[in-house]
Every structure is written in C-alpha cells, then in structure tokens.
Amino acid sequence: MPAVARTSTEAMVAAGRRIIEHDGLDALTMLAVADAVGVRGSSLYKRVSGRDALVVMIAEQVIGELVEAVDQALDGEDAARDLRAFANAFRAFAHRNRATYPLLFDAQAGPVSPAVLERSAAPVRRVVAALAGPEHELSAARMLTAWAHGFVSMELAGAFQLGGDVDEAWEYALDGLITALSRHD
Amino acid sequence: MPAVARTSTEAMVAAGRRIIEHDGLDALTMLAVADAVGVRGSSLYKRVSGRDALVVMIAEQVIGELVEAVDQALDGEDAARDLRAFANAFRAFAHRNRATYPLLFDAQAGPVSPAVLERSAAPVRRVVAALAGPEHELSAARMLTAWAHGFVSMELAGAFQLGGDVDEAWEYALDGLITALSRHD
DNA sequence: ACCTGAACACCGTTCAAGT
C-alpha cells in the first residue's frame, strides 16, 4: 500500500533538457528520459501528461533562466548601457543553450503560459522604458525582443552564411536600435 | 520491365505542404503523403531520401515564394517606401503561410541550401543598400531580416499576448528602422 | 501512491519480389 517515489518532475525536466542539449530534440524520447531518471517509460505519465507537456516544461525553465540572466545584466543607471547589456546577455544565453533556445518561441511546441510570458516581458520593458518613454514602452519592447530573438535564432540556425562579420552586424544593429528607440517623437 | 511513374517529387512536396498547412507538422507522415499522392508509403523513398529531406524541400519552396513576394513589392524608386513594402510583404506572406513559415529558419529542420540562401538575401540587400550605404549593406540587411523574422515568428507563436496593438508595434519599429538605417555614420 | 510489464496503434525505413 505505501509507495516509494523513485523520481521527480524536476529530475525528468533536467534529464530531458540534458538530452536535448546533448543529442537534439529528436533524441528526447520518453524512454530516454525514463532511462536517465531510472524508471520505466510508463511511470513517466504519473508526473507529466506526455512528451509535449514535458517539452513545454523544459521551455519554461529555460525562459526563466533567460529572464534571470538578462535581469542580472542591468544596473538601471545608463539606459543605453542597459540596452546593450540586455541584448548581449540575451545572445550569450542563447549561445549557451543552443539546442533548447529554439524551443522558446516555437510555434510547434505551443506557447508557454501567460504567467511566464508576463514575467519574461518585465526586464525588456524596463530597459526600453527609459529610452523610448512610457507611451512607446510596449512597442519598443517588442521591437527589441523581435530583433534579438530573430538575430540569435537565425544565427543558431546557420542562416548567416554569406560572409561578413556576424558580431559586427550585431553591434551595428545595437547602435541603430539605440538611435531608433531614443527618438521620443 | 517498363515502368509507370504514378507520382512525382513535386506532387509529394505539394501534398506535404498542404498537410502541414492544414493539420500541422506532426500530421506530415510519410503515409499521409503517400495517401495524398496515391501511392504506397514505401514508394516515396524512390524520390526523397526520407521525411527530413521532404521537409527541407518544402521549406525551400516556401522560401522561394517568399523571395518572389518581397521582390515584387519593390519598385526601386523610394528607399524608405521600399523598406516598408519589403517588410509588409514579408509579414503578409508569413501570415498566408502560418504553418510552413516557421520551417524557414528552423534550426531543427536543418539549414536550407547555400544557393537558396544567397538568392533570398538579394532583395533585402537591395532594399537596405540605398538607405544604409554599401559599407553597411550586409549588417543592415541582417538587422532588417532579423527583426522581421523575429517579429512574425513571435507573432505566429502567440508570444505577443500582453495587450497593446501588434500592428502599432510593427509600424513603430518600421519607423525606427528607417531612422536607424538612414544614419550613414 | 507509485511502479511495472504487456499491449496497442502508429511511426520511418528497408528490401526482396513483382510488373
């Protein structure tokens, strides 16, 4: 009648994330996760409703860390400096999580929960508010996030292959964004 | 000894694309494609090496059409007008191809061929060259593409859910980009 | 209350055999 819990949801999320990062999303099979946490495949369904749900949980954990990373990069003193710091921390995080980053805004994986979405929007809005002013805060935040996400996802997908210096393109755009967001028109 | 070809690679690509657009990427099974083109599953492997290869072929066809769409939106007269036209054609195309667009810069699906990549870069470079000048052409093209791709992919993924007017954010960023790319510094 | 083995439906892919 008793029962011994031999694994946990956190262990499954951690294992799944490790598998994706090491061998790619296709390698994330329920059996591979079960093996990694030391349980049989069918036992996983006590904790998650299925593979898709597990992927979403992994994505939400990664988002959480991304928000933390960009948040710590800000100091609230110089708006332009903070925008650079935000973008650079964003990009560095994506590079440190090459395989899981693409899950974050993946239409296929389904959207993350609104709560997570809202928390993740906070630091971006803070960064741009000082530059663009409150009336353009949301639009400016969307401009910055769209560019940063687009850039790193194209970069990670290998879409920048026509030569040139990718870092230079990053800096060029960063300068341009500061100019653009400082308009106050 | 003879042989009758009962289908074609183009028919398979078209069927696959239809399946993705109607029922999502997961619904693209080799059997579903075979059914759609009127052949048995095992026959598909005469024409494509596997499911992954078929997805890449679909992605390349979609990219080709995207390039054509943005190309036709340009008139070469007014640089700022062309940038707007480019971006709006880009976004409209993505909305018309909600399910297949996410394949384009998908790290998972693997990169499209360098040849396709080069052809697709041409119109963007043309658009920004007039504004940003030749020395910043590549960086400016990357800024514009990154933003446009990031914006529409986040939009399609349902990432813009914190209220506000998404169209307004699009226009705001478009204005900002024109400002930023016109610097000539 | 959690774990297990067995089972099911469904994949992608291969290949010998047909015409």
Next chain:
DNA sequence: ACCTGAACACCGTTCAAGT
C-alpha cells in the same frame, strides 16, 4: 524503372496488476 507487401526497429501512450 517504378511499385508493392511484408517486415523491422522504434515511437508515445494506456492500463491492469503488482507492492
């Protein structure tokens, strides 16, 4: 030269049976 049926390995998921 292309098509087919059968087979293989491998999925995700369910569920009755164990402890």
